[in-house]
Amino acid sequence: MKKFNCDIVVVGGGPGGSMASKYAALGGLDVIMIEKKAEIGAPLRCAEGVSKKWLAEIDVKPDPKWICADMAGATIRSPSGYTFQLDESKAGAEVGYVLERHLFDKALAEQAAAAGAKIMMRTGCTGVIRKDGKLVGIKARCMGDEIEIYAKCIVAADGFESQVARWAGIDTKLEAKDIDTCIQYRMTNIDIDPKYCEFVIGSEAPGGYIWIFPKGERIANVGIGVQVAKCKHGADPKYYLDKFIEKDERLKKGQILEIVGGGVSTCPGLDDSTADNLVIVGDAARIIDPITGGGIAHACRTGMYAGKVLTECAKKNDFSKNALKPYEKMWRDRMEDKLYRNWMAKERFASLSDDILDDLVKMMGDANIGEVNVHNLLKAVKEKYPQVVEGFEDLI
């Protein structure tokens, strides 16, 4: 059996894995990043919508190569068809780009490679290796061959599947109410506004929402997330999405170019995102906005934090849970309050009737909201419908 040695082994070549690899390699560490699939960034498992501001935070310059469409705003549509439009001038950080993930992910992996990280494709982690109880590496299948990669620390960046952490003894189990099951069509020949992302809320997508994210003039990612606790029929996401498309005048003549699926967690992140010789980043750590289901920015940030903290750990050759504490602190300081608040809000919104959602969307249109973001929207809701935010009003 082939054996490899390195300082850091990163499992997963998505945005979180690439950022962790890049920053650990920039810190002078010997990094191997493995990717199970045959291509980085494909097949797609994502709606590709992101806000704009965070790219500066992770020091990545927007590149037309991987920006598919620049949004002027977003529209929220209520069950009875009331709409609330957020324009860029008001929407600030919440409006942004629709990406080409297959190119964006490769661009980040290129940066990791340029920093010195090695990348092994078609290499899927199948377990962890312990010696005297201590994590010392991973087992993997590389183009069909069993291999072992020994490292001082493992970065679990294996996305929603999140198996590496579980093999290492960390509980990443989710409750059915904290999972959305998703399906998305790339649809062409549709009559949509190419400058606005649309979100449709209510019982048409139980516990989740339907999205229309334009990728050009008559083309968009049209998808749905349904809360697993509310799934009833079997293939619920497909059932609800097909029903919606059939009824929608703009979409019903559309044709599908691509079908993708995926899972997304809607909880506030793991209680433990580190262990001795293990760091968990991005979706694998369940660090995703529970309201929007957006996780790209979170994965990039946590990946970057992990790479930087690992660099510091290497100086003392200490990758214990205690030495990795700064990682835990960095992401919690930056994101935890917001994740928790949006998790509470999601729980509440998922329980509201279509009538109340109609009222809320109407109210948003009337309310004088400064910069429109989730926080300010919740503030407006708090004023008119205090019962909706009962129990977490302190966070708003």
Add this chain to the structure above:
Amino acid sequence: MIVSYDKCLHCGCCVGSCPKNAIYLNDYVLEFNKDCNKCGRCVKLCPVAALTMERA
């Protein structure tokens, strides 16, 4: 578990949702291990109903 590969999108939704960590997606093939306790969550949540429970 019976997997219909005519339907499966290889999306990994069942893998990450499995309370027992009993499913492995080997790129294009789903492998169920002995930890599977047939709770049926994966059957219920698969976005395209690619999974069905084996009859006992």
